[in-house]
Amino acid sequence: MTKPHNFSAGPGILPEEVLKQASQACINFDNMNLSLLEISHRSKNYEAVIEESQSIIKELFEVGNDYEVLYLGGGASLQFAMVPYNLLRENGTAAYVNTGVWASKAIKEAKIIGNTNVIASSEDKNFNYIPKGYAIPTNADYLHITSNNTIYGTQLKQFPKSPIPLVCDMSSDIFSRKINANDFTLIYAGAQKNMGPAGSTMVMVKKDALGKTGRKLLSMLDYQVHIKGGSMYNTPPVFPIYVTLLTLKWLKQNGGVAWIEKINQQKADLLYNEIDRNSLFFGTTTVEDRSNMNACFLTNKPELEPEFDKLWKEANISGIRGHRDVGGYRASMYNALPLASVQVLVDTMKEFEKKFA
Amino acid sequence: MTKPHNFSAGPGILPEEVLKQASQACINFDNMNLSLLEISHRSKNYEAVIEESQSIIKELFEVGNDYEVLYLGGGASLQFAMVPYNLLRENGTAAYVNTGVWASKAIKEAKIIGNTNVIASSEDKNFNYIPKGYAIPTNADYLHITSNNTIYGTQLKQFPKSPIPLVCDMSSDIFSRKINANDFTLIYAGAQKNMGPAGSTMVMVKKDALGKTGRKLLSMLDYQVHIKGGSMYNTPPVFPIYVTLLTLKWLKQNGGVAWIEKINQQKADLLYNEIDRNSLFFGTTTVEDRSNMNACFLTNKPELEPEFDKLWKEANISGIRGHRDVGGYRASMYNALPLASVQVLVDTMKEFEKKFA
Numbered sequence: 001m002t003k004p005h006n007f008s009a010g011p012g013i014l015p016e017e018v019l020k021q022a023s024q025a026c027i028n029f030d031n032m033n034l035s036l037l038e039i040s041h042r043s044k045n046y047e048a049v050i051e052e053s054q055s056i057i058k059e060l061f062e063v064g065n066d067y068e069v070l071y072l073g074g075g076a077s078l079q080f081a082m083v084p085y086n087l088l089r090e091n092g093t094a095a096y097v098n099t100g101v102w103a104s105k106a107i108k109e110a111k112i113i114g115n116t117n118v119i120a121s122s123e124d125k126n127f128n129y130i131p132k133g134y135a136i137p138t139n140a141d142y143l144h145i146t147s148n149n150t151i152y153g154t155q156l157k158q159f160p161k162s163p164i165p166l167v168c169d170m171s172s173d174i175f176s177r178k179i180n181a182n183d184f185t186l187i188y189a190g191a192q193k194n195m196g197p198a199g200s201t202m203v204m205v206k207k208d209a210l211g212k213t214g215r216k217l218l219s220m221l222d223y224q225v226h227i228k229g230g231s232m233y234n235t236p237p238v239f240p241i242y243v244t245l246l247t248l249k250w251l252k253q254n255g256g257v258a259w260i261e262k263i264n265q266q267k268a269d270l271l272y273n274e275i276d277r278n279s280l281f282f283g284t285t286t287v288e289d290r291s292n293m294n295a296c297f298l299t300n301k302p303e304l305e306p307e308f309d310k311l312w313k314e315a316n317i318s319g320i321r322g323h324r325d326v327g328g329y330r331a332s333m334y335n336a337l338p339l340a341s342v343q344v345l346v347d348t349m350k351e352f353e354k355k356f357a
Numbered sequence: 358m359t360k361p362h363n364f365s366a367g368p369g370i371l372p373e374e375v376l377k378q379a380s381q382a383c384i385n386f387d388n389m390n391l392s393l394l395e396i397s398h399r400s401k402n403y404e405a406v407i408e409e410s411q412s413i414i415k416e417l418f419e420v421g422n423d424y425e426v427l428y429l430g431g432g433a434s435l436q437f438a439m440v441p442y443n444l445l446r447e448n449g450t451a452a453y454v455n456t457g458v459w460a461s462k463a464i465k466e467a468k469i470i471g472n473t474n475v476i477a478s479s480e481d482k483n484f485n486y487i488p489k490g491y492a493i494p495t496n497a498d499y500l501h502i503t504s505n506n507t508i509y510g511t512q513l514k515q516f517p518k519s520p521i522p523l524v525c526d527m528s529s530d531i532f533s534r535k536i537n538a539n540d541f542t543l544i545y546a547g548a549q550k551n552m553g554p555a556g557s558t559m560v561m562v563k564k565d566a567l568g569k570t571g572r573k574l575l576s577m578l579d580y581q582v583h584i585k586g587g588s589m590y591n592t593p594p595v596f597p598i599y600v601t602l603l604t605l606k607w608l609k610q611n612g613g614v615a616w617i618e619k620i621n622q623q624k625a626d627l628l629y630n631e632i633d634r635n636s637l638f639f640g641t642t643t644v645e646d647r648s649n650m651n652a653c654f655l656t657n658k659p660e661l662e663p664e665f666d667k668l669w670k671e672a673n674i675s676g677i678r679g680h681r682d683v684g685g686y687r688a689s690m691y692n693a694l695p696l697a698s699v700q701v702l703v704d705t706m707k708e709f710e711k712k713f714a
Binding site for chain 2 (some may be wrong): 013032085
């Protein structure tokens, strides 16, 4: 049996060579003759992993030492709470743009912590577009946005020019395209899409933005505590961070973000062109806001869905069932997904049309 | 090169067969022909992992459905905050026993959340004993204890009979010996010693103890939210939980806690007998409180330490350097450490005595 074409929305596909190295490290890590799963995170060999990983993140983002990189447990969902906890002053206000379920969850947590102002939302059309042209309140402590919305297949093509600190959840499109990271005060991303396996979350934060809330912070929720501890205040998620390093090295060695951005564009163009051309399918989002990571589409003959399902399964495709909030299909094309897999999906869509249109 | 005898204090040694299965799952998990690192946590194959793991925990602890088992990110350190956040009422008081650095950290977080009463402490003697015979305030919301203190090598041999809900950090001796789990309201443990690799923390909690604080809780810090989500409110640390399941299955298949308790006693007896017999070594803790997991010892001729270091390195022993707070040596003998490794250490200690006494 050959490996399925993995369009999983996340945890998502990782490069083959990364998986092989990860597998090897479970037996013998860094020639220590011990498994990575049973060594101290304070060993020199592992400290080098954290440091190299932090340094590659900064390199890929092209930021300087005014930023710190952390790997934390708890997923992006914990960041929904940590962001306002660390950045929203006791009597301040936070501004949020609501572009989907994950943004809504971030807003919910911020509201528990302090004043939260939802300045724009696309909830009126089930989040099938990205709000634009909204005014950003200059007196808010920060503006929180979500760069890519996995469930609906929308993506911010242009980031707002923000007069206040800009915070972004990049969980589902980090390192998929060039951005100007220096425009952001804080970027966070659950690793399990473009960066590595589930279990660790990357946070990159501008140091001088911290320590200003007037709030007495719980240690594990305090970015400054983690910075002081070199991202090892407590035992970090050792293995997930290592696999993240391997994935980042794979990206860097192949040509970095500029390289993958081109391929991601090719993959997205290939699939969206077919969605638009094929008489049996249509996309679910506003065309200009289409995500290059997650393409959501429906068939206009829902009664034929079982037939299409049969075809893609025969083609050894996995993970394209749409999220229950949108239905239909969702093809996630994260960094590690080969163009060839998208071609197989497109061929299957063509075959479907030929048979049933 | 043969594999070192791994006495690491944590992350600690795991069974060989577990490491092999973990390595295999990085390539092909559960015959899906996909890596465990790149599949959805919502796939049937992975949901079975969570469910089986929760069920084995309950079986090993011999508890019923009044308890729930969760796997959370963030380490035991996050539990230092979550325990008071979920159990300490707005105007209530929490009682803590301070038996070391980790207990002190738990106390520090509880104090940020509410009234915290340290009812006993062994700080006066650098935590080299376990306080006993203290009165437990009947009006406190809970009593928090630490069952084993990795840094100092002390262990609670008998748990206090508590008139109030008993909460225990069992990170470093969970499933190493029989306990009556039904006496506890909440047990938590970072996985990375006896249960699995770093990156997930097990929490077992009595459901009826929750939801009573009057506090509006952040979702990710709310045990009830995680219970409602079946320990998948957010993407869990997929791989660490799977390796934990493998480790628990290894324990169960070999005879469970009763089986490992006997072996752990043999290992501890072997090493402590040598520490007491050998004219060049002495133990650092009160004899009655000696931990079966972490044996701390010093040489009474510190000038000979480099010689002993040479010998144990030649014997292919790793990870016995003591924590900086105690110095000397610490041999951690977690569940997966073979008796034969302890024998090698004991032989090395004898050789050291023969050469230098």
